[in-house]
Amino acid sequence: MDHGCQVRKRDVVVNVAGGAPAGASVRVVQLDSAFPIGSCINGTVIQDPAFVDFFTNHMDWAVFENELKWYWTEAQRGQLNYADADRLLDFCDRAGKPVRGHCIFWAVDGDVQQWIKDIAAYDRDQLMAAVQARLNGLLGRYAGRFPHYDVNNEMLHGRFFRDRLGDDVAALMFREAARLDPGAALFVNDYNVECGNDPSATPERYVELIRYLQWRGAQVGGVGLQGHVTHPVGEIICDALDALSAATDLPIWFTELDVGEPDDALRADDLEAVMREAYAHPAVQGVVLWGFMQGYMWRQDAALVNSDGTVNDAGQRFIDLRREWTSDARGRLDADGQFKFRGFHGNYVAQVTMPTGTKMLKAFTVDKGDTPLVLDMDN
Template sequence: MFREAHKLDPSAVLFVNDYNVEDGCDTKSCPERFVEQIVDLQERGAPVGGIGVQGHISHPVGEIICDSLDKLAILGLPIWITELDVTAENEHIRADDLEVFLREAFAHPAVEGIILWGFWEMFMFREHAHLVDVDGTINEAGKRYLALKQEWLTCMNGNVDHQGEFKFRGYHGSYTVEVDTPSGKVARSFVVDKDNPVQVITLNV
């Protein structure tokens, strides 16, 4: 299947995607077995380009999540959390559990993306995993998600130094820098990622 898909679209990055890999609750789906499966596919010529961890989680333990991601990362492939939902009937516990998982995934250098498997109560794969109630109210889990998203944005402002430089540390992502000058505003966009962790942006003003 991998070889045929690659023939149809050589530019597509092909993932192996599985569940119960990251939480330590299912010995049949542990990271070690997932790694063995991926290596077996690679040895048979499958052009595996990434690892999908579905992320249907209940009661996550940060150390276990981190350890599982470490074991998967040994393959050197990008990891995506492809179907994240975190269940708990109590929305405050759900918020705490969601934060545990998101912090571990966001902090791990091999994780390149996180996809939610839903957010509205009417359209969820599992019960008690929603971030938005049926009436449109953002519940405690949704508020926690938005707070983390805001925390992980980099917004800086200030003045250039005597050398005309302004330095800052920020998260990976897309940036727009704007400089106010007597003649108007000058803007420039750039991307910071693991392949380009240090950026020097020159603006002629």
């Protein structure tokens, strides 16, 4: 049994009242999924037609690889560059893809730009002013544009701002982000939490961090697992998901998933194992790949699409999974004027065609629920 089919499906009854003739044909098409899958993009890849084609056809969300990071938007103090982020946002708007905001701050010393390190070395007040200016500048500019933000990336592995401004600065970042963009879900985001081999990044440490942030008034809206996986071990990933969801009751996203394996066929199997673990777990609400095309990825041996645009074994497995997790039902009304099917959560359109050729069309949403969803075509 695929547990994802249990967790993410619901019974639906298409109903035509008033003695609709039995035998009228029904066609139900799922337009999108309530379980989004996306990819990171950057200014270079959106120039490649093969990348754009695969992204447009097979991805629901995007995240910018670097273009929203502070070191990119303000490499030199006071010289702001939002042009690259704006260009990517325009691309996503045209493609109809929501975007995760990655990231407002980065907690790891090596990923903090030099001018920030310089002022941090001699003036705590200037550093705090720079933090506040970053929050005001980024979230003031883009309020309402990013449904998610990774607020202070990789806090299990870095303490740059906390070491210089005190432990509460991390919660302050969340509090201010919530004030400036109340509609955005604010995430913690870190790596190795799901793999069971990093003592700095156990699920227990992650839960402890989240609880501390919440105690200090942070509106933590989601838990990000990066998922840069080499040897996916299903039970370890599942155990981590169980521990996080039980302790926090927060939505979990795989925010930067890639599966490194030189052999395409094995990579396909590994990718499928991780994707099925994510899909089957009720706390997981989405998966974002950290790229998918050879030559444009942070990790080698993780591509789904070769540099010439051909889809490899892993990419075909990915497409097959997406197809498997999409409902497409057809049949005929029974004597009671009903057609029943079990569909994945998401947005749909239903069409009933009478023997006379008359058509009834209705859009609807299948959301979570223990009882069947009844779709009255007449109303």
